Amino acid sequence: MSVQPQEQGQATSTPKVERIDTVVIGGGQAGLAMGYHLARLGQRFVILDAGARVGDSWRARWDSLRLFTPARRDGLPGMKYPGRGHAFPTRDELADYLEGYAAHFELPVQCGVRVDALARVGERFLVAAGDRRIEADQVVVATGPFQAPHTPPFARELDPRIVQLHSGHYRNPSQLQDGDVLVVGPGNSGVDIAMELAATGRRVLLSGEHPGHIPIAIEGLSGRLVFPALWFVWTHVLNRNTPIGRRVLPKIAAGHEPLIRTKPKHIEAAGIERVPRTAGIANGRPLLDDGRELDVANVVWATGYRRSLEWIDLPGFDADEEPTEGRGAIASEPGLYAGGLPVSRPAVSQHLRVLKQAGLVVDQAAGNRRIYRIDPDGLARLRADLDRFWDGALSAYKDLVEQREQEHP
Ligand SMILES: Cc1cc2nc3c(=O)[nH]c(=O)nc-3n(C[C@H](O)[C@H](O)[C@H](O)COP(=O)(O)OP(=O)(O)OC[C@H]3O[C@@H](n4cnc5c(N)ncnc54)[C@H](O)[C@@H]3O)c2cc1C
Numbered sequence: 001m002s003v004q005p006q007e008q009g010q011a012t013s014t015p016k017v018e019r020i021d022t023v024v025i026g027g028g029q030a031g032l033a034m035g036y037h038l039a040r041l042g043q044r045f046v047i048l049d050a051g052a053r054v055g056d057s058w059r060a061r062w063d064s065l066r067l068f069t070p071a072r073r074d075g076l077p078g079m080k081y082p083g084r085g086h087a088f089p090t091r092d093e094l095a096d097y098l099e100g101y102a103a104h105f106e107l108p109v110q111c112g113v114r115v116d117a118l119a120r121v122g123e124r125f126l127v128a129a130g131d132r133r134i135e136a137d138q139v140v141v142a143t144g145p146f147q148a149p150h151t152p153p154f155a156r157e158l159d160p161r162i163v164q165l166h167s168g169h170y171r172n173p174s175q176l177q178d179g180d181v182l183v184v185g186p187g188n189s190g191v192d193i194a195m196e197l198a199a200t201g202r203r204v205l206l207s208g209e210h211p212g213h214i215p216i217a218i219e220g221l222s223g224r225l226v227f228p229a230l231w232f233v234w235t236h237v238l239n240r241n242t243p244i245g246r247r248v249l250p251k252i253a254a255g256h257e258p259l260i261r262t263k264p265k266h267i268e269a270a271g272i273e274r275v276p277r278t279a280g281i282a283n284g285r286p287l288l289d290d291g292r293e294l295d296v297a298n299v300v301w302a303t304g305y306r307r308s309l310e311w312i313d314l315p316g317f318d319a320d321e322e323p324t325e326g327r328g329a330i331a332s333e334p335g336l337y338a339g340g341l342p343v344s345r346p347a348v349s350q351h352l353r354v355l356k357q358a359g360l361v362v363d364q365a366a367g368n369r370r371i372y373r374i375d376p377d378g379l380a381r382l383r384a385d386l387d388r389f390w391d392g393a394l395s396a397y398k399d400l401v402e403q404r405e406q407e408h409p
Helices: 029-040 091-104 153-157 188-198 221-237 243-253 264-269 351-365 376-407
Strands: 018-025 045-049 109-111 117-121 124-129 132-141 163-166 181-184 204-207 273-275 278-282 285-288 298-301 336-338
Touching: 018 029, 018 124, 029 045, 029 091, 029 109, 117 132, 153 278, 181 188, 188 204, 188 264, 188 298
Parallel strands: 018 045, 018 132, 045 109, 132 336, 163 298, 181 204, 181 298, 204 273
Antiparallel strands: 117 124, 124 132, 278 285
16 A cells, blocks of 8 residues: 655645654554663654454463563563562463553553554655554554464365364354364464363364474473573574574474474374365365365364564565564664564564564664663674584484484384
8 A cells, every 4th residue: 555645734634744753653562662662762653453452462362371571570670570570371361461561661552553554755754554654763663473364375264164273363162163173273372272272172173283392391390490591592692693593483384383382292192183284175175285184063173473564665576575674673764663573573472572672772763872781793603602602402302312212103
């Protein structure tokens, strides 16, 4: 969509153009963290969010969702997540925390505003939301990586008598009709949903290759001890700045993110049947890689998300290309920043990186006033050392897991 600027004060029925220094688009973790830093710097800014309430992107997930990151890792800058550090918040608890955060710091969040176009007009950006127009010197796109649920195109060939929905629209088992369920996609979301459905006594089939799993109980003592190291790997090592991150991220993007909470033994104990990848539809029914046609009553597509940035009418953001960003700044568009977009997505949880990046983005947006002082040479040396260390450690770990799997198949 393209946006046309209106003359200031032009006599039309639509409102005149508003002016603000910085517009943050999206008020999730990334947008709120940006807001915190911008407010500390005394900037004039607004956060526009499509949801009716702050935290709604979490409230829209399934009812029983519990985070896989412990509370001590779920806080935003300036306000710790309350309660026990090793508790695992529910969906609603996290949403309420985010809402409380925005209120506590009196962040200028405007809810119910979906930005539908962003373009450059001269030196500035023009942000359009319905018939509202805002001109800004700087824009931060913080709309998150989970906006557009993706289902394989062949899903539309499914017999209409089969209930189908994407994991992003799944709330609880009552949405499905009686009968067997095929959950396509054996990642964290698919497995969580499959476990919940199996507990209702249905026959549940889980389609796709096992993506691997973290061999510790994240909620137990081992989790508490090992989680800091895992967190370090997720946030500092498995990102696009490290060779190992560049190797691993495409696998994760392709759905090979290891299971974090659930282990194969839990899946087996729940009576869930593992089946190969779903390759297409035959006679209106799901067709597996091994040629089997499944006679199921329901299909849940836990097949991930695609980025949804078509509304951005700027050169770095065309459909097939990832915008290149350095520390959150989009190289091709001075004044444009990304917070928490897939471009900067680290391996498993992007939460912490989102928050770190928020500081860096605001630092740059504020004309290079330093929030974090980092020596680039020292950082490069540290990264190279860590790369070598993690390359060795991860390959030793892989050998260990393979050996254990051979010993205890
Ligand atoms: C099922 C599931 C479970 C997860 N569990 C965990 C977990 O346990 N721990 C963890 O750390 N992470 C978890 N994550 C990841 C976590 O949700 C993200 O890391 C985090 O939400 C990213 O924050 P964000 O601000 O970038 O995006 P979001 O939280 O998605 O926020 C984006 C915001 O932008 C708004 N928006 C989008 N488009 C527009 C627009 N055009 N105009 C205006 N507003 C717009 C949305 O309304 C939303 O509020 C999970 C993700 C999923 C899908």
